[in-house]
Amino acid sequence: MVGVDFGTLSGRAVVARVRDGAELGSAVHAYAHGVIETVLPGTDVRLGPDWALQSPQDWIDVLRLAVPAAIAAAGISLEQVIGLGTDFTACTVLPTTADGTPLCFETPSMPHAWPKLWKHHAAQPHADRINALAAARGEAWLPRYGGKISSEWEFAKGLQVLEEDPGVYARAERWIEAADWIVWQLTGVESRNVCTAGYKGIFQDGSYPSADFLAALNPAFSGFVAKLTAAPSSVELAPLGGLAGRLTARAAEWTTLPEGIAICVGNVDAHVTAAAADAVRPGQMVAIMGTSTCHVMPSDQLAEVPGMCGVVRDGIVPGLWGYEAGQSAVGDIFAWFADTFTAGHSHERLTALAERQAVGQHGLVALDWFGGNRSVLVDHDLSGVIVGQTLATRPEDVYRALIEATAFGARMIVETFEKSGVPVEEFIVAGGLLKNRFLMQVYADVLRCPLSVIGSDQGPALGAAIHAAVAAGAYPDIQRAAAAMGQRTAAAYQPDQARADAYDRLYTQYRTLHETFGDGQMLHTLRAIRNEAGG
Known part of the structure; x- marks a missing residue:
């Protein structure tokens, strides 16, 4: 199995043996753009305080460079790879067209067209308004987040885009977590995973916040939920460890992996690490x-x-x-x-x-x-x-x-x-x-x-590989896959x-x-x- 972990400054790929989780090879690719905090790449456009962006090209480069290098380091044949899983920082979210093209590829001089990294905190005033309104209305979902949602999350960042650059907001047919976007690029199939939707997208008990609530924040925000899903008329979230699709010919060229192998549903770096441990x-x-x-x-x-x-x-x-x-x-x-x-x-x-x-x-x-x-x-x-x-x-x-x-x-x-x-x-x-x-x-x-x-230096990537083993059918569920492939030393430090x-x-x-x-x-x-x- 191959697990790919997209981090804050780099992406890393690990090749893990299905039988016992042994890590046979790994490779790291440092993002060329790193964290974009002061000036947009290739422009003189400066960013304000507490901004943090990333480049989707860096993520594609991880697939192109780190995955083949990890396979080479493992010394295995490509035909032995039966699946690939990914994880991402969250909430790292980006606006795209309906076919998944990042808006920053089309208009690189517009700050809000770029993916907002998890530690983008410039949406704090918008999060404050969301929290205040939700508390005043007694929204049932608010206690599920300890009484406050974060400026890092999908709705706060989306409201910031709407109010600071309505043009970009209007062009954004999708507002999608990078965890789901990268799976879309690998499979050609758009999906939304239950992890990012629940923790970062305020999805609780089968629904997102109501259009009425969003309109009370800003009338133009009432239709925001339609940007969060591939099927606006219904919300279908993909289960963790599920099969998102199969590797496309284009993505097979990037990774050098066989076309048609199993691609796991997207996940968050921290949450997928639980399986690795x-x-x-x-x-x-x-x-x-x-x-x-x-x-x-x-x-x-x-x-x-x-x-x-x-x-x-x-x-x-x-x-x-x-x-x-x-x-x-x-x-x-x-x-x-x-x-x-x-x-x-x-x-x-x-x-x-x-x-x-x-x-x-x-x-x-x-x-x-x-x-x-x-x-x-x-x-x-x-x-x-x-x-x-x-x-x-x-x-x-x-x-x-x-x-x-x-x-x-x-x-x-x-x-x-x-x-x-x-x-x-x-x-x-x-x-x-x-x-x-x-x-x-x-x-x-x-x-x-x-x-x-x-027991692993690459916990998220190993966890992604464990989830991919479930998606590929090697194990019936995450618990049994984690028991076989996960690694942990109990009570290694005593007080x-x-x-x-x-x-x-x-x-x-x-x-x-x-x-x-x-x-x-x-x-x-x-x-x-x-x-x-x-x-």
Whole structure:
């Protein structure tokens, strides 16, 4: 099987053996355009604050370059490949014509014609209006998202396009998640998967928000739902692990794979990783830790968890409720600090210096909101805070405090779930930050629980391959495919009692800061002043 993971800065392909999930070969392709945040490619058109775009050409290049390279690295014949699965960051969404042509291919100088990456937060005012109206009307779907939808999601971004560039909005016959768009390009068949529709498209109990609700936001927004589906008269969502179609001749030329192999229904990078960690049973929370962290967990219980990113039936595993929460920046925080303030200190050097300290020795506590707060406050206009700095504060002190802040944020999420009656039975870590053993131990100590770890460096791509094995008929369902092909080491990190006790004191201070700054009064004002000054 081939799994392809489309990330924030690159795409990666993995070839996995159906029998046991062994990864036979892999390849990575860095996006030529990366994250588009300041100027549109090939133009002098500048973007505003909190914009983040991507290029669809980069995604096609992953199919053209990374997939053949992974096959070559695996040393297998093309005829041995029986299926391909994909996953994407979300909500990464783009406007297209009815045949799937991205509008940015036709009008590259128009910002709203480009795909909006998951971390595009410029739609926060539109999300605020959606939330306020939904709360005032008592919309039944709002509690399924912890009481607030995010600026990152389909409706907020769509409303931003309508109100800032009505021309692009009118030309957009489809408003489609990249996860579904790439499957469309592979199969020639347009589909919508239950995961992105549920978590990012406000699809609950068989329907999207009503036309009446959308018209109350803006009369021209009333027909938005028609752009979200291939069949406007009915909404048919494809199940995870389902067969989306077969590889077309055109896509076979891109990938060098045999025409007609099975292509799995699209999925989200975090959610598909649960299968790669064989964490598809109730109470198994997977934290995919990279530039940001996404927390996903299946459960047999439905509850309203404050600030969760969503609870969706069949959203991770068919037959169970799937919960999502997250932190908008984690690895990005460490990278920002190391790149900006440490005079060339590497992450390894900063980690080694920080590790020598006793808990609390730096005298600092920080809020992990440098990319806003996804859970539990759902406010992307919040910003980071560091308290306790003196003239004696050193770079490694701040670096450690930032690591601890992200761990405190994770504990806040876990505690919120458990207080809402959704128990977290096992905490499993996946993603690039697994390589930092010190960071993992801090998390175990702060969370006061063992950490299990995924057995793959390419969790999303392996998860996509596992789902593709189901689509190709190699396994009857995701649970059995995950049991055979997934990889996890249970309780790989154990908490230290003394450090855990010391962290409880710091966590109390973190909660105080959380409550003090969480209303946004000061942090929103500072952001507004920055934006007014052209920052």
